[in-house]
Amino acid sequence: MNIIETRDLHFQYPDGTKALNGINFMAKKGEMIALLGPNGAGKSTLFLHFNGILKPTKGEVLIKGKPIKYNSKDLIEVRKTVGIVFQNPDDQLFAPTVKQDVAFGPLNLGLSEDEVERRVKEALKAVGMEGFGDKPPHHLSGGQKKRVAIAGILAMEPEVIVLDEPTAGLDPLGASQIMKLLYDLNRKGMTIIISTHDVDLVPIYADKVYVMSKGQIIKGGTPKEVFEDVETIRKANLRLPRVAHLVEILRDKDKLPIEMGFTIGEVRRNLKKYLQETHE
Numbered sequence: 001m002n003i004i005e006t007r008d009l010h011f012q013y014p015d016g017t018k019a020l021n022g023i024n025f026m027a028k029k030g031e032m033i034a035l036l037g038p039n040g041a042g043k044s045t046l047f048l049h050f051n052g053i054l055k056p057t058k059g060e061v062l063i064k065g066k067p068i069k070y071n072s073k074d075l076i077e078v079r080k081t082v083g084i085v086f087q088n089p090d091d092q093l094f095a096p097t098v099k100q101d102v103a104f105g106p107l108n109l110g111l112s113e114d115e116v117e118r119r120v121k122e123a124l125k126a127v128g129m130e131g132f133g134d135k136p137p138h139h140l141s142g143g144q145k146k147r148v149a150i151a152g153i154l155a156m157e158p159e160v161i162v163l164d165e166p167t168a169g170l171d172p173l174g175a176s177q178i179m180k181l182l183y184d185l186n187r188k189g190m191t192i193i194i195s196t197h198d199v200d201l202v203p204i205y206a207d208k209v210y211v212m213s214k215g216q217i218i219k220g221g222t223p224k225e226v227f228e229d230v231e232t233i234r235k236a237n238l239r240l241p242r243v244a245h246l247v248e249i250l251r252d253k254d255k256l257p258i259e260m261g262f263t264i265g266e267v268r269r270n271l272k273k274y275l276q277e278t279h280e
C-alpha cells in the first residue's frame, strides 16, 4: 500500500498561479524518495499537500489509502503520520530556546514530561545539536537552524518525514551528515521524501526519483532510469551527477567505451572493469 498517494492533484494559488497540474505521486512505506525540479516547479506546493496544509483545487491526497478529509480531527491524525520540515527553518522555529522548540510537537501529542525529554535529547543528538538546547534559535547559524528544525520533526516520531531541500545552506560535511542521518532513519523503516537540487547525492541515497517541471511530474523511476534520460534531465534545468558527466565526456569526446554510472562507487567499478579488459 502507498503511505502517501496523490491522484490527479491540481492546485491554484489565490492569485491565479497554477502550481500543480495533475500530479500522481506515490510513496510506499519504507521508501526514500527524491523530488527534483527547477525553481518554481511546484515541489514545495506538492509537499504542503502531504499533511493537509494546502487543500487541492482538484484531485485528492491519500494517506495510508484514506483520502484526507480536512477536518481538524483528521488533520491531527495525518500530521502524526506525516511530518514536514520546511525549506526555510525560520518558518518552523519560534520558541525561546532550542529545547522548547523541539519539545513543542511532542508536548502537543500529550506525552509525559519524561518521554518528551527523552525525545528532545535523542532528536538533538541525532542532528548533532546536543549542547545547543538552551540557545535561542535566532542566535543559531542557518545550517544549525535547519538541524534544529529537523530535530523538531524527528521528535514527533512520524512514519513519514518530508524535507524541503534538507541540505540547502549546509556546509558539505553538514549536508552529508544530514543525508546519512536520513539514510539511517530510512534503514530503520521510516519513509523519507526530500526535494533537492543536489543531484550528486540523489543516486547515493534515493530508491526512487521524481522529476517535476511546471507543476507536472515529467519522469519517475529509479535513479538509473531517471538519469539515463539525459534529455528530460536537461529539459528540467537539471544536470547529471558530476561523476556521470565525466563518464559522458570520456565516452563521447574520448571514445572510451566505459559503462555509465551515477555514483563514485559505480563509476570506479566500471572504470576498473574497462581497464582490466583493455590490459588483458
Ligand SMILES: Nc1ncnc2c1ncn2[C@@H]1O[C@H](COP(=O)(O)OP(=O)(O)OP(=O)(O)O)[C@@H](O)[C@H]1O
Binding pocket: 013, 014, 015, 017, 018, 019, 037, 038, 039, 040, 041, 042, 043, 044, 045, 046, 087
Ligand atoms: N503563496 C503563493 N502565492 C502565489 N503563488 C505562489 C505561492 N507560493 C508559490 N507560488 C508559485 O507557485 C509555483 C510553484 O512554487 P513552489 O514554491 O512550489 O516551487 P518549488 O519547486 O518548490 O521551487 P524552489 O526550487 O524554488 O523552492 C511558482 O510559480 C511560485 O511562484
